[in-house]
Amino acid sequence: MPVYLRGLHFFTEQGHKRVSSKKLAESVNIKPAQMRKDLSYFGDFGTPGVGYDTKKLAEQIRSIIHLNVPRKAALVGCGNLGQALMKYTGFDSFGLKIAALFDKDKRKIGRLVQNCKIEDIRKISALSKRGIFLAILAVPLCAAQEIADKLVQAGVQGILNFAPCQLRVPRNTKVINIDIALDFARLPYYLPKNIGASE
Amino acid sequence: MPVYLRGLHFFTEQGHKRVSSKKLAESVNIKPAQMRKDLSYFGDFGTPGVGYDTKKLAEQIRSIIHLNVPRKAALVGCGNLGQALMKYTGFDSFGLKIAALFDKDKRKIGRLVQNCKIEDIRKISALSKRGIFLAILAVPLCAAQEIADKLVQAGVQGILNFAPCQLRVPRNTKVINIDIALDFARLPYYLPKNIGASE
DNA sequence: AGTTGTGAACTTATTCACAGCC
């Protein structure tokens, strides 16, 4: 669903009031029927013969995937990736914002990154009191599970995990993994064997 | 397959000479039968009653997915994400290395990042002559397609794309997308509705 | 006994194609 939301964003910006499943689907590289099926799972949002009202559908999708309200997230790990994520603007259009920053390194604590002060990881305990239930985990593999446990204890229920491991979390906590090396390692398979072998 | 390779890496490091599909599968959070099926697509690698030889299987998987030789990649876009990727060490264990760096920004050109000199994007043309057939695209959305075209022209056949769009490339070029915002935007769906709504 | 490789059963996802609505 988020991908449709982004597609709609594009059409809305272009000034289109309506869009067909054909147009919207092709903008995100899938078949129109697929998109209609996906939407139909949640209800009927279109008008036969006309299509979808871009703004209305966007609002409806936001409501379905709980992006109808802005949300704050915590970022743990202010290394290179963490800092890159702080400066990243791609979350804005989904109403997501990194509002708390944590690191273990004492030298980093107190420093400002994008107007957000790096806090001691030990102060992580009461995120839920600050209205934060989402977290991005950008720490080394060796620290990931330990910090995931702390996040769960702090009330976090959704984790975007960049560490190359399967976190163990309670049933009611959702983890989504992004494993950059793994994705990159898939590419050579599609190359002719031995092409570009170095050394 | 790359995920099994990583799992094997772990077992080899632990000093295990053999591993069963059960153990290996659970280390990567899948069912044993799934793993055996996946492997069986490429051949028979195990010994009934015994399991798999960790080193041998790793080498065989590397050969299957063309990771049996070290490979070089170009990184385009030396913004925050690009620099984070340069410092990232997760590629090493797959024999992948960023060996060329490009940016559009004249002020950045010539600067060293991790012992690699940032080159002018206009010098991108002959990557294949340098033995580079893989690229990581870490540039803003607006530049992504244009640079993808250049990469293809330069002989690149595999692209890891961080821009939130579907690149159009020739059939023989493989693109793998990593869309961080999209993945993050999936999380709130699993949260109770309106929990943590800010403002 | 322990484990693989695999056909068969099951589940899930995708695509087709068309009735019904605008």
Added chain:
DNA sequence: GGCTGTGAATAAGTTCACAACT
């Protein structure tokens, strides 16, 4: 005429369960 929503058909992926092997 154009487009949606959806049942039916197809395809793809997963899991089971067991014969065959060490």
